[in-house]
Amino acid sequence: MMLLTKKMIHIRTLLQSVGKSDSLTLPSIVVIGSQSSGKSSVLEAIVGHEFLPKGNNMVTRRPIELTLVNTPDAKAEYGEFPALGLGKISDFSSIQKTLTDLNLAVPAEECVSDDPIQLRIYSPNVPDLSLIDLPGYIQVTSLDQPPELKEKIAELCDKYIQPPNVILAISAADVDLANSTALRASRAVDPRGERTIGVITKMDLVDPDRGYSMLHDSKYSLRLGYVGVVARVPPSTTTTKLFNRGNSNISQAVMRNEAAFFTAHPQEFGPEAHVEVGMGSLRKKLMHVLEQTMASSLKSTTEVIHQELAEATYEFKVQYNDRPLSAETYLAESLDAFKHSFRGFAETFGRSQVRELIKQELDQQVLNLLAQRYWNKPIEDLFPTALDTDSLTDLPKADPEHPLWHLKLDASSAALTKLGIGRLATSVVANALQTHIDHLIQGSTFANHPFGRKAIADASTTILRDLSYDISDELEICIKPYKYRIELDDNEWAKGRDNITSVLKEELRVCEAAVKHVETEVGGRKKLRDVMGFIDRVRNGQVVLEGDGVGGAGGFSAALLRKGREAVFLRDRSGILKMRMMAVRSKQCANKANKYFCPEVFLDAVADKLTTTADLFLDAELLSKFYYSFPRELDARLGHGLSKAEIERFAREDPKIRRHLDVVKRKELLEYVLKEIDSLRQLEAREKRSARGS
Ligand code: GDP
Secondary structure, eight states, rough: OHHHHHHHHEEEEEEEESSHHHHHHSOEEEEEEEETHHHHHHHHHHTOOOOOSSSOOOOOOOOOOEEHHHHHOOOOOOOOOOTOOOOOOOBBHHHHHHHHHHHTTTTTGGGOOOOOOEEEEETTOSSSSSEEEEEOBBBSOOOTTTTHHHHEEEEEHHHHHHHHSSSEEEEEEEGGGGGOHHHHHHHHTTTTTEEEEEEEHHHHHHGGGHHHHHHHSSSSSOOOOEEEOOOOOOHHHHHHHHTTTSSSSOOHHHHHHHEEEEEETTTHHHHGGGOBBBBHHHHHHHHHHHHHHHHHHHHHHHHHHHHHHHHHHHHHHHHHHTTTOOOOHHHHHHHHHHHHHHHHHHHOOSSSHHHHHHHHHHHHHHHHHHHHHHHSSSOGEEEEEEEOOOOSSSBSOOOOOHHHHHHHHHHHHHHHHHSOOOHHHHHHHHHHHHHHHHHHHHSSSGGHHHHHHHHHHHHHHHHHHHHHHHHHHHHHTTTTGGGTOOOOOHHHHHHHHHHHHHHHHHOOOHHHHHHHHHHHHHHHHHHHHHHHHHHHHHHHSSSOTTTTTTOBBBBBHHHHHHHHHHHHHHHHHHHHHHHHHHHHHGGGGGGGGGGGGHHHHHHHHHHHHHHHHOHHIIIIIIHHHHHEEEEEHHHHHHHTSSSSHHHHHTTTTHHHHHHHHHOOOOOOHHHHHHHHHHHHHHHHHHHHHHHHHH
């Protein structure tokens, strides 16, 4: 028989994890009683340990779903809070502490919570039982308790004492049974006394005579009967408790103490008296009644399970197309898909893409250098006297032998080569890779998973950071020769001339677009022309500004003046760009011998040389190493590196996946429970047959 209860309790526990519907459970024994009726003492005598919260003002605020699991072959006794994941707790005072903390965590204004605490206790000394300890009924609320506490507790108990649960109604012998709150509550829901077990504690505190009659002629007769107990731990045990830290089993001590009392009164409590007394009898009764009750509920519970399973199966089919899913496969598939998209990207991002990125960056640097060193006024010296693009004879009026022009060009090219190309090019490429990875993440299933997103982004930043450090230094060494000497051949010169032409053209376009933008910002071309004219007149000394012009001047607001200055700058720059484009296109700049007058072409050709070195190096070092390490790092961070719980947490980040997983899990669990119930039935049948046979 024992095995049946065990199995049913196991099924009950499984059903608990399916949750949801109230009818999807097997009955349990709910324990009710007034405060101080001895409820805790009875439960602790059954468990064999003090583990319930104590203390003057300690009102239990949440039901405790206590599952006792008999482990006949084990020595160890321990408890587990499955919802908290604290693992096995073999120190019962720490179980007590946890329960106290959980109680205290219920907000005062809520009084009590109907969210049960699940506690499982494994021990060779406990029977297989499933009990629910409810807050004790209180008679009068003390000053520091909320006035509605009494009501709330009664409501909570009412919820739990509904059928098919068995009620364990605890009353103390030293209180008139007519005043027992537990019995009154039980009678209200079980008027014929069919599923209530009466327990009368503190039998030692009343006359044996009176105790005897309490067990017998009750006004509320119970089919399952009354059991009288003395649940108190004898004082001697309580003192030695100090030495063994409250962790020794108290059941035996309680039962010995109790037996001494009952055997001292054989007339009232002996076998002839036909009363049920003692914790031992109570334990047996509880086991028997629970088994019977569970067994008779099994059929209706099975029906509910079938119903729930049908619903889950339907949902699985309709919503998820019968597609199986587990957190592990989901992660594996997501990771594969991501790696696939990464490979696709890696194929399209190679040396020429790296080259383009670096060249663009260097073009910008070249433009800055030109603006700083050449394009600031006056620059007329650099222009051919007549801007005749066909004439080679019209040289700029500056003297090509003058050291100033040599110095200017050398300094500019040195500024370019000593820019820190190693660091610059490496970080441009690394940033581009990171941006691409971010895009890939955005377009992958990981987009809905903060954890996955972070893991992938971290993987790439870590690798790129680690690689970049050495690579920038090494690249810097590679370009070192250019810092001393730069030789250009005619081809390189011609290429530089072509390229810088388009760079200047693009820059001109940007400048002109920017002027247009300012124009719309200030509200029209005319307005902008007016303010620009004013700024020009100030610049040429035709107008003298009074004060600093901060508050505006010439009838223009400060903001408008600022815009005007911006436009003047852009206009001037456009002018210079146009002139320089012409210069670059002129025959003079077709000849590299004229490099001192064509710094644009020269610097572009230098930038191109630097780019060629950098792209070759970065392709070999940064790209190929990154392409090699990244998928491996992903495996380490998201593949075999994760625990089962982490994978589960990851998959559940996406609400859609969570629902899918829940349906799958629910379905599997319900199917498993049905199988368990089936095997239980077979066991039951076998036991019946063998009982008949013997
Ligand atoms: P609860 O508030 O219903 O949980 O009651 P407790 O289990 O804390 O018991 C209240 C008090 O009654 C404690 O001091 C217990 O030691 C004492 N007590 C419990 N059962 C018995 C019993 O059978 N006999 C005696 N003499 N005292 C008991």
